[in-house]
Structures are given as structure tokens and as C-alpha cells.
Amino acid sequence: AKNNNHAAFRKLFLRLHVKDQGDLFQALYPQNQKKVEQFLEPDEFAELFEWMDPLEQKNVYEVFSDTYIATLFPYMEVDNVVKFLGYLTHEEQNKILSLLEADDREEITKMLLFKSESSGSVMNKGYVTGLEKTTVRQALEDIRESAKDVEMIYYIYVLDEEGILKGVASLRDLMVKPPSQTLEDIMITQVAFVNVDIDQEIAARLLQKYNLIAIPVLDAVKKMVGLITVDDVMDILEEETTEDFNEFAGISRKKSKDVEDGVWGVARMRMPWIIILIFMGMISASLIGSFETTLNEVVLLAAFIPIITDAAGNVGTQSLAVAVRKISMGETSSSRSIGRILLQEFFVGAVLGLAAGSVLGLIVAIFYGNTILAIAIGISLLITLSISNVVGAVIPVLINKLNIDPAVASGPFITTINDLIGLFIYFSIATQIIHLL
Amino acid sequence: AKNNNHAAFRKLFLRLHVKDQGDLFQALYPQNQKKVEQFLEPDEFAELFEWMDPLEQKNVYEVFSDTYIATLFPYMEVDNVVKFLGYLTHEEQNKILSLLEADDREEITKMLLFKSESSGSVMNKGYVTGLEKTTVRQALEDIRESAKDVEMIYYIYVLDEEGILKGVASLRDLMVKPPSQTLEDIMITQVAFVNVDIDQEIAARLLQKYNLIAIPVLDAVKKMVGLITVDDVMDILEEETTEDFNEFAGISRKKSKDVEDGVWGVARMRMPWIIILIFMGMISASLIGSFETTLNEVVLLAAFIPIITDAAGNVGTQSLAVAVRKISMGETSSSRSIGRILLQEFFVGAVLGLAAGSVLGLIVAIFYGNTILAIAIGISLLITLSISNVVGAVIPVLINKLNIDPAVASGPFITTINDLIGLFIYFSIATQIIHLL
Numbered sequence: 001a002k003n004n005n006h007a008a009f010r011k012l013f014l015r016l017h018v019k020d021q022g023d024l025f026q027a028l029y030p031q032n033q034k035k036v037e038q039f040l041e042p043d044e045f046a047e048l049f050e051w052m053d054p055l056e057q058k059n060v061y062e063v064f065s066d067t068y069i070a071t072l073f074p075y076m077e078v079d080n081v082v083k084f085l086g087y088l089t090h091e092e093q094n095k096i097l098s099l100l101e102a103d104d105r106e107e108i109t110k111m112l113l114f115k116s117e118s119s120g121s122v123m124n125k126g127y128v129t130g131l132e133k134t135t136v137r138q139a140l141e142d143i144r145e146s147a148k149d150v151e152m153i154y155y156i157y158v159l160d161e162e163g164i165l166k167g168v169a170s171l172r173d174l175m176v177k178p179p180s181q182t183l184e185d186i187m188i189t190q191v192a193f194v195n196v197d198i199d200q201e202i203a204a205r206l207l208q209k210y211n212l213i214a215i216p217v218l219d220a221v222k223k224m225v226g227l228i229t230v231d232d233v234m235d236i237l238e239e240e241t242t243e244d245f246n247e248f249a250g251i252s253r254k255k256s257k258d259v260e261d262g263v264w265g266v267a268r269m270r271m272p273w274i275i276i277l278i279f280m281g282m283i284s285a286s287l288i289g290s291f292e293t294t295l296n297e298v299v300l301l302a303a304f305i306p307i308i309t310d311a312a313g314n315v316g317t318q319s320l321a322v323a324v325r326k327i328s329m330g331e332t333s334s335s336r337s338i339g340r341i342l343l344q345e346f347f348v349g350a351v352l353g354l355a356a357g358s359v360l361g362l363i364v365a366i367f368y369g370n371t372i373l374a375i376a377i378g379i380s381l382l383i384t385l386s387i388s389n390v391v392g393a394v395i396p397v398l399i400n401k402l403n404i405d406p407a408v409a410s411g412p413f414i415t416t417i418n419d420l421i422g423l424f425i426y427f428s429i430a431t432q433i434i435h436l437l
Numbered sequence: 438a439k440n441n442n443h444a445a446f447r448k449l450f451l452r453l454h455v456k457d458q459g460d461l462f463q464a465l466y467p468q469n470q471k472k473v474e475q476f477l478e479p480d481e482f483a484e485l486f487e488w489m490d491p492l493e494q495k496n497v498y499e500v501f502s503d504t505y506i507a508t509l510f511p512y513m514e515v516d517n518v519v520k521f522l523g524y525l526t527h528e529e530q531n532k533i534l535s536l537l538e539a540d541d542r543e544e545i546t547k548m549l550l551f552k553s554e555s556s557g558s559v560m561n562k563g564y565v566t567g568l569e570k571t572t573v574r575q576a577l578e579d580i581r582e583s584a585k586d587v588e589m590i591y592y593i594y595v596l597d598e599e600g601i602l603k604g605v606a607s608l609r610d611l612m613v614k615p616p617s618q619t620l621e622d623i624m625i626t627q628v629a630f631v632n633v634d635i636d637q638e639i640a641a642r643l644l645q646k647y648n649l650i651a652i653p654v655l656d657a658v659k660k661m662v663g664l665i666t667v668d669d670v671m672d673i674l675e676e677e678t679t680e681d682f683n684e685f686a687g688i689s690r691k692k693s694k695d696v697e698d699g700v701w702g703v704a705r706m707r708m709p710w711i712i713i714l715i716f717m718g719m720i721s722a723s724l725i726g727s728f729e730t731t732l733n734e735v736v737l738l739a740a741f742i743p744i745i746t747d748a749a750g751n752v753g754t755q756s757l758a759v760a761v762r763k764i765s766m767g768e769t770s771s772s773r774s775i776g777r778i779l780l781q782e783f784f785v786g787a788v789l790g791l792a793a794g795s796v797l798g799l800i801v802a803i804f805y806g807n808t809i810l811a812i813a814i815g816i817s818l819l820i821t822l823s824i825s826n827v828v829g830a831v832i833p834v835l836i837n838k839l840n841i842d843p844a845v846a847s848g849p850f851i852t853t854i855n856d857l858i859g860l861f862i863y864f865s866i867a868t869q870i871i872h873l874l
Binding site for chain 2: 017019143144147148153154171172175176190208209210211213230231233234237238241242244245246248249250251263264266267270271273274275277278279281282284285286288289292295296299300301302303304305306307309310311313314315317318320321322324325329344347348351352355356359360363367385411412415416419423
């Protein structure tokens, strides 16, 4: 019966697409997941393992034996092995690495030394190379022979004897050119590439910009040491977008080590900004406190504090969102001066402020029957939104130009700055007209 | 001299990568841009035109003659033509379409009928097909012949006589299989595909999920009518991410028609939420107004309104950001019940609330020397953050499950809800302990 199970499982399981195999595997109970170790050969499970996300891989790591995990590595792309090992502690890494053969271990150890999120840490080795004198006929034959094992066969990279990148030819070109020509005759020599130390996001943007399906990674002397492919790039862009989103919401940058997900893990990532903002909020509190005399005379003024701060915050967040997207999509604003941006954003804010101020003024005039208060609030909103829109749009651009850590431009920070501006304007105007109220 | 200019420009310009040609073109003055119409042949400019973003294309449309624009179309991918036409008014579209030959016009008109952002509206026609009985040798020959004009030559799609999709074989497979085998022998029959009416984002996610470089588009009877390629998918994901970002910041969904960018265009997209929030803010104002007696006794309470609302807003925004990313990346939470999510988020909020509440309580106790007020504010923050974290995380998930327009879950909306919750808790607690202050 056990052998039957074995065969039945294999028959059913191996017919599925690897992504669906993954979903099925995750749905199993741990004791049944453990059995998969006996049911599937390392080369069969390796493919599935490569497709899993970090949390799922960590789960497999908990259930499976280290020995089985180590046997998977030779069947995996080296960038995926390195990525997986990145989620483990140094002791766990060493334990598994010690089970590998010497040259596998050496290659992996070398890649683990690249900085996390550098191009070197995400590149893989599955590509085809040729020499300048290689004929088109020979190149096509080389590609045919590599096609079974190599990830990227749609480009052939032309290297000299030292391994330095001289050019690239696409499989498409090889197919249409006369077989007797050499790679030197047909190759493109102006090749987009990245250095091993360059941030992975730059590699991704470059590939996207030139509509490539792979981009070569070179070392300091322009030797080709790896390749980043379009499917890696989509994962990288996904990751970077999530980082943008988190930064925008004031969540700390997730280190690749942190796969943990529980209450404490999540709270720890989100804590820093919340606490910083409490301190910044104390400035608002002092500001309001300094207008205590005004407030004492017209307590109703307090009722509009949230409207003023929320409107300022929202307008700032909107212009911040647009600015963050522009920056992260690499839309430089070189053609437009900071001055022009500033003026445009000021006018946008003024239009929004005029609309919002008129509406709020009207409501207050009708509901509270207090025209003076209505005008004061309306004008406060007009001025506040004009300024806070500029703050939201310009601060991230400035920070980016000055090469300061853009985390400072995260949403909650901008919101708090705009709160202060709004409160100051509101209470200053209110204090001026208090004798009329 | 004029001819010299002509030749010199062509020599310099045509040597550049098309993306760099675009940057150079944009840097020219309009009167010089106009000259490019005479300097470059339609097939040369068409490639460059395809790479431009909507605003740049619109700029070319303003400068160039309609006749020249129309001559570009036969050299462009049909999806790019359709996309460009989508930015024009109906009259402008018709004017250009009338300059085309009948069958080009018909094909484009058919595609213009697809809903904006549907798979049908972004697909292109550049792919290779074969029949089940086609041999591998013949298929390779077909690909070789198509390689010059066809965008995607790395897959061959196997259709029956009616054009219904039966399978797919990769160029990689063709290269390693015996030339005498037929496509039927080697093709994969379980092909990932999308229907013409399906949202482009679903096509993009499917391609990403299965690591494909193209995904076929089928009509209602499974006839293959087009293809979406990986470079289109990267643009689609970029577009969808920008939409998520905007939604998150309360900016209205940008219609593909709106390429305009000026002060009015921007303000109009951002206006709706700002005005809605003014009305919602009036609820906060009334709530605070209803605690006027409490406020009158201790005006200092007003000073902490921004801290309470900002903290509630930020915590809600953080959990919203995480939820929005999970939903848009297609991470369904089927395996985890709403109940479990709710509990986890509550505890995360409680941890954050405990930390923030303790810090704020301590500061207030020290700076204002008022222990009772300190305790009241600390407890308010604890309760508020526990609840607002749940609100930020659960509302978008619920809305997604109920298939309501997720725009309702945008950042400013969640922030305002959380403001109300925070203010209510804060003033309720303050009112209870007012006699102790």
C-alpha cells in the first residue's frame, strides 16, 4: 500500500505545473510534507523549491532534513541558492554548506559575500558564451547543446580570451544571418550591463528601459561573471515597489533576513516611526498649548483642528505619492528646474485650497452661523494647502538630489510637518480675529 | 548646407539606441523637432515613436502633420498604435484613421472597441503559429523566416484549422528535439492564456506567476487573437502600481485619455477626496463640539488632538499599505480566516499602542506634571491604536472579498475613520476622569 501511495502521488504530482505543485505542497499537513522528501527525487523537488517564496522555503527547511536540502542545491540556479541561504543564520548556513562538495561550496560562499540587493547577489550563471571568431553555425550548435541545462539561451555573449565582454548577439540574429559569418560580424558592441556592486534595482530599470530579456553582470575589469534575467527583474521590481510602499507608510525597510512574520516581527518594523512621530507630535501639542489664551476664549476652535491637519496631511501625501513614483521610475526632472516644480505645485495646492476652503467656509457659516469663523477657517485652509502641497512634492525631490536617505521623506514625516504648518497658520489667523468672534 | 545638415543629423542620430534617440528628440526645440519629419523615414521614426511615453507622443502629435503620423502606423505594433490613439479625442482618431488603408483601419478600429485596460486592448499580433502536423524542421524554418519582422519568436503557438489554440512549443524545445517530430509530439498542451476581455493586470500576474515571456490572448471560442509579451507586462505592472499608489493617497484613477498634466488637470484628479474629506472632517468637528463642556474645563486637552489622530492615522496607513500590497500581488488569504487576521492585527496594534502610549504618557507626566492626564492619554492611545490597526488591515480585505470598489479603502478614508475612533475614545476617557484633573 505504501508503494502504491508513492506511485500514485508521483503520478498525480508530477503532472502539475511546478507553481501548482507548490500550492498543493503548502496545503499538506507537515507530517505529509515530510513524506515528500521520500517521494520526490532532489532534481524534482529542486525546481519546485526554487519557485517557493521565502516563507514557504523556510517552512520546507523546518520540515526537511539538512541533507536533503543540500542535495537540492546542485539542481538549483546559484542565485536562488544564495537567496535562500540569505534567510538563514550563519550557523544554519554553515551546517548546510558543510554538506556540499568543495567547488559548489566555494561558488556559493563567494556569492554570499556580495552585498544584499547588489546585482552580484541576484545574478545567475546560466548563459551561453562565444568568442569573436566563433561562426554563426558554431554558435547555433553551442546554443542547441546548452538548451537543456542553461536558463538563458536567447542571447549569446561574446567574450575575449580573458572573459571580458565584447558584444552580444541574439538567437534571433543568429537565425537570420549567414552561418559562415562570425560573431564579431553580427554582434552589437554597445551592450547595456551592470557592475556586480550596483544595486539590483538599477539593473532592473536598465533591463526595463531597453526592453531586454537579460542583462550581463560584469566585475571591475569588465569580465562577465553573471546574468540577470527578466523573471528575476520582475521579482526585483516587485520587491522594490513593496519597499517604496512601506517607506511611504512609515514601515522600516525589511532586511532580507527577516522572514519572520509574527506579531512581534511586524510590530518591530513599524515601531520606529510611530515613536518618532509621538515626539514630533509633542511639538504640535506645544504649538497648540502656546495658543491656550485664544483657545480659552473660543473653545470651538479646537473642533476644527482635525480638519485642518487632515487636509494638510492628505494634500501633502498626494503630492508625495506622485513624487515618489516619479523618482522610483527614474523620471529625472533635469529638464524642469526645481523652481518651476515649486511654482506648479504651489498653484495646484492653491486650487485645492480655494475649493476646500470655500466648501468648509460655507459649511461652517451655515451650521455654526459664524461668518467670521467661517472666513478665518476658509483662509487658513487656502494658505495651508498651498504650502503643504509644495512640501509634499519638493522635499523628496530635494532629498533625492542631495543623496540623503529618502526614508526621511516618508509619508508620516511629511504629514507631521504639514500638521505643524497648518496649525500655526490656523491659530495665528484665529488669534488675529479673536476679538471679532 | 541643408543637405549636409540632413546627412549629419541622420548619421549621428541613427547610431544611437532608440531610447537615447528619444531623449535627444525631446531635448530639441519644437521648430527643430518639426524638421525631424523631413530627416527621418517613417520606419525609422516609428520605432522611436513606439518607445515614447504618452506625454511625449502627444507632443509629437502636436508638432508633426497627421499625414506623417499615419504613415508611422504600418511600422508599429498594433497595440502601440491603439494605445496612442486612446489618448486622442474621437475626432482626432477619425481624422488619422481616414488617412490609413482600409484593412489597417479595420484592424485598428476593431481593437479600439476593446475595453480600456482589457487584455484585448494591449495585445499585439507579432507571433509565429504552426499546425499540429507541422514538423520541428518546418517550424524552425518558419521561425527563421519570421525572425526579421515578428516581435516574439521564442514560442511557436500550435493552432488547429479554425485557429483554436491547441498547444505551445518553445524555440528551446524545437532546438533540442529531433527535426522529424511534429509539433503535436513536443508541444505543451496546458497553456496559460487570457481571454480578450480579462483585465490586463490579470494577464500580467499570470505571465509573472509562470515565468513566461509571452502569454496568448484568446477570444470566446478559444481562437488565438493576440499575444501579450513580457515587456508589455512590465509596463502594465508599472501602470497598475502607480494606480495603487494613487489610490492609496486618494488620487482619482487616471483615465487613459487624460494625458494632460497642467495645474488644472492635476488638481481635478486630486480634488474629489479632498472635498469628501472636508465633509467627513465635519463629523470630527461635531464630535469634538459635543465634548465642549469637557474642553471648556481643561483646554489643554485640545493640545493632544493631533497626536491622537496622527498616531491612529499612521498605524492605520501602515496596516493598509501591507494589505494593499498583499491584495495587488494576488496573495489571497484563503488559508487564513478573517478572524485570525483580525486577531493578529489587533495584537500588533496593541503592542504599538502599548509602546506609544507609555512613551507619550511619560512625556506628558514629565513636561506637564500631570499624572492623571498622562495616564488618560496613554490609555487612549493604547485602545485607539489597537482598533485602528484592525481597521486599516481588515477593511481593504473585506472590501476585496465583497467585490466592492477598493477605492473606498484608500488611505485618507481609513485615516479619517481612525481619527473619529481616536477622538471618541480620547474624549470619552477624558470626560470620565475630568473631575480628577
